Amino acid sequence: MDLKSNHASPVLTEASPINKSRRGLRAKLLLCSAPSASFLPGLLLTSPKMKHAILDDVRSATWLDAMKSSSPPPKLITKDIDNDIGASEPDVAYQTWMLKYPSALLSFEQFANSAKGKRIVLFLDYDGTLSPIVEDPDRAFMSDDMRKAVGKAAKCFPTAIISGRSRDKVFEFVTLPELYYAGSHGMDIRGPVRPPSSDDHPNSIRSTDKQGKEVNLFQPASGFLTMIGEVFASLVEATKDIDGVIVENNKFCVSVHYRNVDVKSWDKVVACVGGILKEYPHLRLTLGRKVLEVRPVIDWDKGKAVMFLLESLGLSKCEDVLPIYIGDDRTDEDAFKVLREGNQGFGILVSSGPKESSAYYSLRDPSEVKEFLNSLVIWKKSSAL
Numbered sequence: 001m002d003l004k005s006n007h008a009s010p011v012l013t014e015a016s017p018i019n020k021s022r023r024g025l026r027a028k029l030l031l032c033s034a035p036s037a038s039f040l041p042g043l044l045l046t047s048p049k050m051k052h053a054i055l056d057d058v059r060s061a062t063w064l065d066a067m068k069s070s071s072p073p074p075k076l077i078t079k080d081i082d083n084d085i086g087a088s089e090p091d092v093a094y095q096t097w098m099l100k101y102p103s104a105l106l107s108f109e110q111f112a113n114s115a116k117g118k119r120i121v122l123f124l125d126y127d128g129t130l131s132p133i134v135e136d137p138d139r140a141f142m143s144d145d146m147r148k149a150v151g152k153a154a155k156c157f158p159t160a161i162i163s164g165r166s167r168d169k170v171f172e173f174v175t176l177p178e179l180y181y182a183g184s185h186g187m188d189i190r191g192p193v194r195p196p197s198s199d200d201h202p203n204s205i206r207s208t209d210k211q212g213k214e215v216n217l218f219q220p221a222s223g224f225l226t227m228i229g230e231v232f233a234s235l236v237e238a239t240k241d242i243d244g245v246i247v248e249n250n251k252f253c254v255s256v257h258y259r260n261v262d263v264k265s266w267d268k269v270v271a272c273v274g275g276i277l278k279e280y281p282h283l284r285l286t287l288g289r290k291v292l293e294v295r296p297v298i299d300w301d302k303g304k305a306v307m308f309l310l311e312s313l314g315l316s317k318c319e320d321v322l323p324i325y326i327g328d329d330r331t332d333e334d335a336f337k338v339l340r341e342g343n344q345g346f347g348i349l350v351s352s353g354p355k356e357s358s359a360y361y362s363l364r365d366p367s368e369v370k371e372f373l374n375s376l377v378i379w380k381k382s383s384a385l
């Protein structure tokens with residue numbers, strides 16, 4: 001993989017869609033107020049691609065639709081009376097879906113065969129993967145059993161957590177210093193130190209962590225720090241009268257959680273976020289699990305974070321390396337895609353319902369993730385005998 005040519009300079013991509021009347025203004029804004037070279041070294045402006053989404057009035061309805069369609073009402077559980085097999089409709093749909101995305105547990109033998117003689121590297125999302133999704137994002141704790149499973153896995157394989165949360169927050173939850181951490185959807189990476197070389201990224205610095213260990217910090221969106229803080233404050237103020245909204249500052253991105261907001265007020269959430277984002281052409285909006293995420297418009301995501309970490313570990317050009325990425329969110333798809341397209345590892349989607357994915361395997365929930373990690377460790381130890 002060639003991080004130098006593909007990833008060394010985060011690329012500022014056009015935020016879109018936009019309505020026609022604003023395109024001219026937006027183009028000027030990009031030229032006049034785009035972050036300069038000192039803002040993000042090596043930054044490259046690209047022509048509008050109409051690819052990402054900044055929210056404006058015209059598109060509010062679209063976002064509301066997307067939020068509703070990603071939160072379908074629970075289906076009625078109906079028995080198959082004719083065959084009396086006792087399977088509910090959702091179960092049948094899930095089992096059919098699993099033909100395409102087999103359970104990593106049920107297919108463990110097949111998985112183990114393909115992993116024979118390879119060096120596994122583990123990448124784990126946090127929320128919904130290692131911890132259950134809960135109403136209060138500040139209380140998304142992982143169980144002690146899960147922590148043990150992750151800790152044991154990290155003794156056998158290089159392991160990194162890649163989360164949308166701030167890096168400090170996700171470390172507070174996991175508390176395992178032997179892991180690598182990437183917060184803010186990969187925009188804040190604490191990775192291994194490597195000898196200085198001409199391949200070093202411009203936003204990469206050596207630092208010492210709280211445990212006194214030397215680490216490499218990589219923050220491709222460092223120039224957005226002030227802007228994100230400003231937007232966080234504006235979002236807190238704008239949404240303060242909407243019951244249930246939680247706005248979370250994840251350092252290089254902001255999450256607006258609407259899990260606890262009455263569905264009738266979701267349009268107000270969209271309007272507030274959209275109103276503020278209009279003033280920030282260099283920020284874009286993405287949709288997660290009952291959360292709107294405000295992120296810098298740079299060409300960096302969890303997939304690129306995976307490649308960066310593999311390279312930092314000196315494992316990017318090794319044929320015998322098998323990266324495994326486990327995650328439940330749309331943002332994890334970037335990592336699944338990178339592994340699938342590079343034909344160099346497996347994505348495992350955590351989902352209790354059928355959904356399209358670039359992953360190869362599936363696991364139903366965090367308890368199955370724990371079981372899979374334990375199985376990996378047992379397999380590793382037995383294959384070393």
Ligand SMILES: [Mg+2]
Nearest residue numbers: 125127128329
């Ligand atoms: Mg997640």
